[in-house]
Amino acid sequence: MCTVCGCSDGATRIEGGEHRHDEGHDHAHQHSHAHGHDHGHDHHHYGQEPARAHAPGLSQARMVQIEQDILSKNDRYAAANRSWLATRGVLALNLVSSPGAGKTSLLTRTLEDLREEIPMSVIEGDQETTNDAERIRATGARAIQINTGKGCHLDAHQVGHALEHIDPEAGSVLFIENVGNLVCPAAFDLGEAHKVAILSVTEGEDKPIKYPDMFAAAGLLLLNKIDLLPHLDFDVSRCIEYARRINPGIQVLQVSARNGEGLDDWCRWLRLQREARQIGHAPTGSAA
Amino acid sequence: MHEMSLCEGIMQVLEDQAETQHYTRVKQVWLEIGTLAGVEIEAMRFSFDVVTRGTLAEHAQLHIIETPGQGWCLPCAKTISISQRHDPCPGCGSCQIQITGGDEMRIKELEVE
Numbered sequence: 001m002c003t004v005c006g007c008s009d010g011a012t013r014i015e016g017g018e019h020r021h022d023e024g025h026d027h028a029h030q031h032s033h034a035h036g037h038d039h040g041h042d043h044h045h046y047g048q049e050p051a052r053a054h055a056p057g058l059s060q061a062r063m064v065q066i067e068q069d070i071l072s073k074n075d076r077y078a079a080a081n082r083s084w085l086a087t088r089g090v091l092a093l094n095l096v097s098s099p100g101a102g103k104t105s106l107l108t109r110t111l112e113d114l115r116e117e118i119p120m121s122v123i124e125g126d127q128e129t130t131n132d133a134e135r136i137r138a139t140g141a142r143a144i145q146i147n148t149g150k151g152c153h154l155d156a157h158q159v160g161h162a163l164e165h166i167d168p169e170a171g172s173v174l175f176i177e178n179v180g181n182l183v184c185p186a187a188f189d190l191g192e193a194h195k196v197a198i199l200s201v202t203e204g205e206d207k208p209i210k211y212p213d214m215f216a217a218a219g220l221l222l223l224n225k226i227d228l229l230p231h232l233d234f235d236v237s238r239c240i241e242y243a244r245r246i247n248p249g250i251q252v253l254q255v256s257a258r259n260g261e262g263l264d265d266w267c268r269w270l271r272l273q274r275e276a277r278q279i280g281h282a283p284t285g286s287a288a
Numbered sequence: 289m290h291e292m293s294l295c296e297g298i299m300q301v302l303e304d305q306a307e308t309q310h311y312t313r314v315k316q317v318w319l320e321i322g323t324l325a326g327v328e329i330e331a332m333r334f335s336f337d338v339v340t341r342g343t344l345a346e347h348a349q350l351h352i353i354e355t356p357g358q359g360w361c362l363p364c365a366k367t368i369s370i371s372q373r374h375d376p377c378p379g380c381g382s383c384q385i386q387i388t389g390g391d392e393m394r395i396k397e398l399e400v401e
Contacts, residue, residue: 060401061315061399061400061401062311062399062400062401063397063398063399063400064305064309064311064397064398064399064400065396065397066301066305066395066396066397066398067394067395067396067397068301068305068394068395069392069393069394069395070294070297070298070301070319070393070394070395071294071297071393072297072301073297073300073301073304074297151293152290152293153290153293155293183290183326184290184293186326187290187294187326187393188290188293209373209374212372212373212374213326213373216373216387242374244383245374245376245383246373246374248362248383248384248385
């Protein structure tokens with residue numbers, strides 16, 4: 001895939017697969033870049049190519065209508081990921097939150113609770129370290145870490161490569177734990193079925209209106225760490241009202257990854273989403 | 289702060305289009321950015337200058353057309369204008385609003401040679 005996709009982010013590292021991808025990325029990038037530049041340079045000075053030659057002294061400037069979304073390239077990768085996941089009946093969820101909201105704890109707890117029942121794997125996104133992937137692997141689940149380097153979000157291209165490495169089994173659930181950031185990941189479709197926003201009650205209840213893009217993009221909001229509510233001034237109903245003001249259709253569940261409160265509903269949501277995903281994707285061997 | 293990534297996205301489109309549309313230099317770029325797109329215009333200008341350095345769009349002039357936010361108010365059943373995602377409907381005060389415009393990020397046209 002690297003040879004055709006024109007990888008552009010040399011700082012990205014994928015860990016946990018069979019080989020590192022960063023060298024290929026750098027090479028592809030430098031090659032295509034140098035080519036484009038030299039070409040432009042020659043043409044600009046000498047105007048040698050017949051198909052594009054204009055009368056000397058006249059400007060060659062012209063207008064080109066583009067009408068393309070800035071994120072169209074990301075969206076194309078996202079569409080490819082989505083179709084790859086769909087043909088395998090894999091439910092992919094993009095978990096987004098600020099740093100420290102408890103994404104990884106919620107995930108490890110979920111993996112432990114459901115491991116006998118549902119095959120699951122994880123793509124972990126962080127700027128640096130493989131700590132989170134190691135925490136996930138300690139539960140026995142398969143995990144792959146993407147280090148985004150300076151990047152503040154995962155993009156569909158990185159996730160596409162990670163999918164090749166982790167190769168989630170048909171009918172499984174794939175969690176994509178995005179970089180902890182309530183701003184940038186909102187704009188980047190990864191090909192997931194849903195974005196799941198996690199907000200902890202140790203944060204401000206006005207986060208949904210402070211960071212509206214993320215809550216507008218999410219289908220489900222998990223209000224985490226509710227075991228701490230007795231010690232805080234967090235107003236749950238106001239927070240939910242803010243979230244619904246941004247996104248009238250958002251579902252909200254109150255959970256605690258620590259004491260397990262509310263996790264039954266979350267697991268039920270997961271089962272139902274997975275089942276819905278599998279309709280039309282009967283496992284190999286049974287009738288379609 | 290994903291303006292840098294957005295500008296890299298713009299560069300990818302410019303480089304892809306250079307082949308199909310046969311140009312070797314981009315002199316001006318017109319973008320359409322909605323007020324609800326979550327894009328900081330000044331950060332976008334800064335990132336554009338950085339990202340285009342040493343490329344076919346070096347020194348290109350960036351024009352940003354800001355498009356207004358628009359929503360469909362469900363109770364009023366009509367189109368309203370909004371400036372922020374959490375704005376209530378100016379008519380009925382409801383927040384049952386679906387965003388219908390102003391969240392786009394598009395490259396509209398280019399001047400090239």
